[in-house]
Amino acid sequence: MIRRTFLKGAAAVSFSLMVSPALTAFAKDSVRVYVGGPIFTMNKNNDIAEALAVKGETILAVGKKAEVMAAAGSGATVVDLKGKALIPGMIDGHSHFVSAGLMAATQLDLSSPPVGGVKNIAEIKGLIRAKAAETPKGEWILGFGYDDTGLEDKRHPLASDIDEVAPAHPVLLRHVSGHLSACNGLALAKANYTKDTPDPVGGVIRRDEHGNPNGVLEEPPAREPVFRHIPAPTEADWMEGIKAACAAYTAKGVTTAQDGFTATGDWGALKRAHELGLLRNRVQILPGVSRMDINTFNTHVSGTQLTADGKISLGAAKLLADGSLQCYTGYLSNPYHKVIYDLPDGPMWRGYIQENPEGFIDRIVALHQQGWQIAIHGNGDEAIQLILDAYEEAQKRYPRADARHIIIHCQTVREDQLDRIKRLGVVPSFFVVHTYFWGDRHRDIFLGPDRAKRISPLRSALKRGILFSNHNDTFVTPIDPLLSVWSAVNRITSSGQVLGEEYTISVMDALRSVTSWAAYQACEETSKGSLEPGKLADMVVLGDNPLAVDKKAIRDIPVLATIVGNELVYGSLE
Secondary structure: OOOOOOOOOOOOOOHHHHEOHHHHOOOOOOEEEEEEEEEEOOOOOOOEEEEEEEEOOEEEEEEOHHHHHHHHOOOOEEEEOOOOEEEEOEEOOOOEHHHHHHHHHHOEEOOOOOOOOOOOHHHHHHHHHHHHHOOOOOOOEEEEEEOHHHOOOOOOOOHHHHHHHOOOOOEEEEEOOOOEEEEOHHHHHHOOOOOOOOOOOOOEEEEOOOOOEEEEEEHHHHHHHHHOOOOOOOHHHHHHHHHHHHHHHHHOOEEEEEEEEEOHHHHHHHHHHHHOOOOOOEEEEEEEOOOOOHHHOOOOOOOOEOOOOOOEEEOOEEEEOOOOHHHOOOOOOOOOOOOOOOOOOHHHOOOOOOOOHHHHHHHHHHHHHOOOOEEEEEOOHHHHHHHHHHHHHHHHHOOOOOOOOEEEEOOOOOHHHHHHHHHHOOEEEEOOOHHHHOHHHHHHHHOOHHHHOOOOOHHHHHHOOOOOEEOOOOOOOOOOHHHHHHHHHHOEOOOOOEOOHHHOOOHHHHHHOOOHHHHHHOOOOOOOOOOOOOOEOOEEEEOOOOOOOOHHHHHHOOEEEEEEOOEEEEEOOO
């Protein structure tokens, strides 16, 4: 079982205890030379070097030991890797850095196996009851991570369930997908939700047999009227969240995190954390088009540094096309395999898109014309079709070389759609760990065997020469790029079965998807993603050589040290 490492353990340890003082004491202008273990450069030739020299924040030389030592000079400090592997710092292809940290630090963790230990609605109610007992009446109780099909009950907690244990508190529980929420009666009342409230465009208010809201809300349009009543986090909450996120991400070797779908509050908190010196890793923000005024930025160019030290950079403008497959809100061209809820079209249910197709395409064209790189969330193949239509129309009206637009998740992409992705120069960011966390349920419930086996079809993409990243979508799954590598190589489900062996890829290609190809997606390939002279000294020391261990053991390789700009931010080399 995968342990939830997001907060438990990682955030509880101070940075001074996680970092070897001897290595943080080096002057910025000093030279360090790393020797004594395989150095995975991830350059175009996949060279494995004997030595690497760093000066200041950047790499000075890489190659044969004798040549690197000569370039480093006689005063260099030698760091002996003692047989351990050195790889480029891992780059988060997509997650929600700020909000994930905030939730982990301040909200109830309701995660079910294999992430957490919550097995049924009774246990959820017990956690809420305990929280209510220590929370003043009228104050909000928030939770995250519950998974309806992962619970023994095989259903969502309803308003009636929550009201039994917290009748005097408004309560909102966020589904593990991030696309649904379960609320109690007080929370619904704050949004003025009644039997007569119509479903908003792009969202659904689920109802009981009498037509009354039952507490389950689908997608942002239905959830936002509740969200806007939740008090804003305090600065202390924001900062604790960002410290928790930094601890969790660096512990897993992530040197550049992504804050996807950045909202105004997220951006303000991130800037404040940077001012206070709390950021241990780098962060690329993807401004949420519906969640902040993207015109606050005086540039639209992805990869642009937003801070003088390069800790924060600008990425693509982020939008949503559909929802989540495991919530039945992902938009498919053919019906879901099994519909276990009372959905409008019954067994013919295909999900839905977030907005009017014509209006959606016009928005994408406008963003493209303004010079933005664009990243759109798309899980179902019909949603992916709409995204590709929008990207193609944008290029037709305003041709732009190397726009490098992104499809986030891209789970059920078809072979014909991969052909379009190649032709349009689009970058997929795959969510391949879905094969582990939900693969069995995709096969048996949501998609059926044929569609399930080819979710995140990495080998099909590689056959076309398509570069892609892999991601954890944290908070949806715990941050762990090596688990993404393991999933890409093995495609093993949580029950131990292989799902779509014909879509596995090599270890080296899987490593590229969380290093050099992820840097390419972020438009930061000139400074990150590989260990080459002139690039940032963002590096990770692994306890084992990922090419030498059994492929099924890759997920268990320990991260011994994480280095950002030649500063050790996690672990020790001693």
